[in-house]
Amino acid sequence: MNEIVTATERAIGLLISGDPGLWAIIGISFSVSLRAILIATPFALAVALLLTLGHFYGRRLLIAVFNASMAVPAVVVGLSIYLLLSRSGPFGDLKLLFTQSAMVIGQILLAFPLLVAMAHSALQAAERSAWETALTLGARPWRALFTLMYEVRFALIAAIIAGFARIIAEVGCSMMVGGNILNYTRNITTAIALETSKGEFAQGIALGLVLLALALTLNLLLNLMQGKGELA
Amino acid sequence: MSYSRRRLFEVELFVFEPGTCTLLSGRNGAGKTTLLKIAAGLLKPDRAIVRIEGRDFTWRAARPFLRHRVIYLHQFPYMFNTSVAKNIAYGLRQLRIPRAETKARVSQALEWSGLEELAERDARTLSGGEKQRVALARARVLSPDVLLLDESLSGLDPEARQQTYFLIRRMVSEQVAVVVATHDYELLRQLGDRHLILTDAGHLEDRSPKTTAAPSSHARAPNISPPRRRGQ
Ligand SMILES: Nc1ncnc2c1ncn2[C@@H]1O[C@H](COP(=O)(O)OP(=O)(O)OP(=O)(O)O)[C@@H](O)[C@H]1O
Numbered sequence: 001m002n003e004i005v006t007a008t009e010r011a012i013g014l015l016i017s018g019d020p021g022l023w024a025i026i027g028i029s030f031s032v033s034l035r036a037i038l039i040a041t042p043f044a045l046a047v048a049l050l051l052t053l054g055h056f057y058g059r060r061l062l063i064a065v066f067n068a069s070m071a072v073p074a075v076v077v078g079l080s081i082y083l084l085l086s087r088s089g090p091f092g093d094l095k096l097l098f099t100q101s102a103m104v105i106g107q108i109l110l111a112f113p114l115l116v117a118m119a120h121s122a123l124q125a126a127e128r129s130a131w132e133t134a135l136t137l138g139a140r141p142w143r144a145l146f147t148l149m150y151e152v153r154f155a156l157i158a159a160i161i162a163g164f165a166r167i168i169a170e171v172g173c174s175m176m177v178g179g180n181i182l183n184y185t186r187n188i189t190t191a192i193a194l195e196t197s198k199g200e201f202a203q204g205i206a207l208g209l210v211l212l213a214l215a216l217t218l219n220l221l222l223n224l225m226q227g228k229g230e231l232a
Numbered sequence: 233m234s235y236s237r238r239r240l241f242e243v244e245l246f247v248f249e250p251g252t253c254t255l256l257s258g259r260n261g262a263g264k265t266t267l268l269k270i271a272a273g274l275l276k277p278d279r280a281i282v283r284i285e286g287r288d289f290t291w292r293a294a295r296p297f298l299r300h301r302v303i304y305l306h307q308f309p310y311m312f313n314t315s316v317a318k319n320i321a322y323g324l325r326q327l328r329i330p331r332a333e334t335k336a337r338v339s340q341a342l343e344w345s346g347l348e349e350l351a352e353r354d355a356r357t358l359s360g361g362e363k364q365r366v367a368l369a370r371a372r373v374l375s376p377d378v379l380l381l382d383e384s385l386s387g388l389d390p391e392a393r394q395q396t397y398f399l400i401r402r403m404v405s406e407q408v409a410v411v412v413a414t415h416d417y418e419l420l421r422q423l424g425d426r427h428l429i430l431t432d433a434g435h436l437e438d439r440s441p442k443t444t445a446a447p448s449s450h451a452r453a454p455n456i457s458p459p460r461r462r463g464q
Pocket residue numbers: 235236240258259260261262263264265266267
């Protein structure tokens with residue numbers, strides 16, 4: 001018990017003193033996850049729009065597939081990418097395994113189904129009549145699309161926050177394809193796993209607190225956005 | 233027009249006469265909504281010829297014109313998630329009309345529809361009847377050639393109905409060709425100059441009380457002769 005208390009005290013000390021090693025790890029987490037969400041969002045929005053407004057064969061099946069793939073565990077995504085990127089794999093020549101790029105790719109794949117599914121349900125809530133109203137009032141199709149997204153902007157922002165919250169807290173995939181290399185691919189979650197296994201509780205607890213604060217903040221924001229969507 | 237091979241209707245000729253209010257009736261599922269959406273350029277027919285100022289176009293070629301000059305009003309109008317005034321300004325903004333002129337035209341429309349008091353209200357919080365009036369003002373501000381109302385008058389209280397009738401009559405007197413889809417024969421007495429029925433067999437029949445059918449020579453009205461297709 002005493003050990004935990006002193007470790008926590010040291011953890012808070014690390015955070016307050018601005019320990020450079022600690023903040024480098026936090027920086028890597030943000031850098032990787034922000035890149036992943038920035039790349040994934042436009043494509044996911046395009047797919048969600050297509051699923052909402054398109055009339056094509058297999059649309060329903062595709063929606064079901066995206067919904068189902070939200071449940072794919074991060075380690076399984078990590079395993080797949082590992083196999084693809086490993087030296088004997090089909091993309092081995094790219095030498096991407098154990099790089100930040102590999103982590104970004106993994107997190108894109110993790111966020112994508114969630115983004116598509118949430119954006120799709122947000123857009124559907126706006127009803128077809130929103131789209132038709134914009135068109136009949138003379139909006140060009142591109143403008144009408146923009147109007148449609150603007151109408152459900154809070155729900156779309158909520159989707160992005162939820163996606164970000166998922167990937168920044170994810171550990172399985174980053175561990176497998178990033179390799180947990182100090183100052184390069186060691187992020188918050190993989191650092192916690194490592195430090196704890198080494199018995200270095202202070203740094204683990206410090207990072208855990210950061211992650212916890214982040215998760216709570218993101219969820220608060222998420223609820224705020226969803227509340228705004230409803231009020232409309 | 234047909235949905236998944238189920239033949240819906242085969243209309244020979246659907247003429248839009250300026251300054252005339254046409255009632256369109258027909259059983260539930262006869263295809264009134266479908267027909268109106270085709271005429272507004274919102275729904276692709278199997279086959280249709282659109283005649284504008286004596287020239288024939290394919291539906292696809294006529295679509296931009298239809299979307300600009302024909303306005304379709306949903307039974308429950310969609311209100312953009314913003315103020316009443318901004319809802320009315322939506323179409324003008326698409327035309328890139330200068331701010332000052334937009335403002336003037338919006339306040340004129342607000343006055344015309346008796347909505348001045350509600351100008352800054354969140355349009356989503358209005359009552360059904362008020363939304364109808366916003367939708368009419370939002371359409372009129374664009375001075376369309378044709379206005380298509382889809383059962384817009386069902387579910388309104390007597391006073392709201394009278395107000396809406398009055399606004400519709402004013403647009404008719406401004407040489408707009410108005411079509412109202414409805415089951416309500418009371419409307420016919422009060423509003424309709426012409427009465428068309430979309431029959432179960434899928435034809436459009438003229439049931440006007442006394443056909444004063446001096447063929448209209450107003451050239452601006454598009455004559456739409458939608459969907460013809462052999463049933464399967
Ligand atoms: N997207 C669609 N796919 C398949 N069938 C459709 C679609 N839209 C409409 N239908 C069918 O086409 C028929 C005509 O529909 P429509 O809405 O045009 O009828 P309506 O005359 O407006 O009916 P109501 O009086 O109930 O408003 C209905 O049987 C309807 O179920």
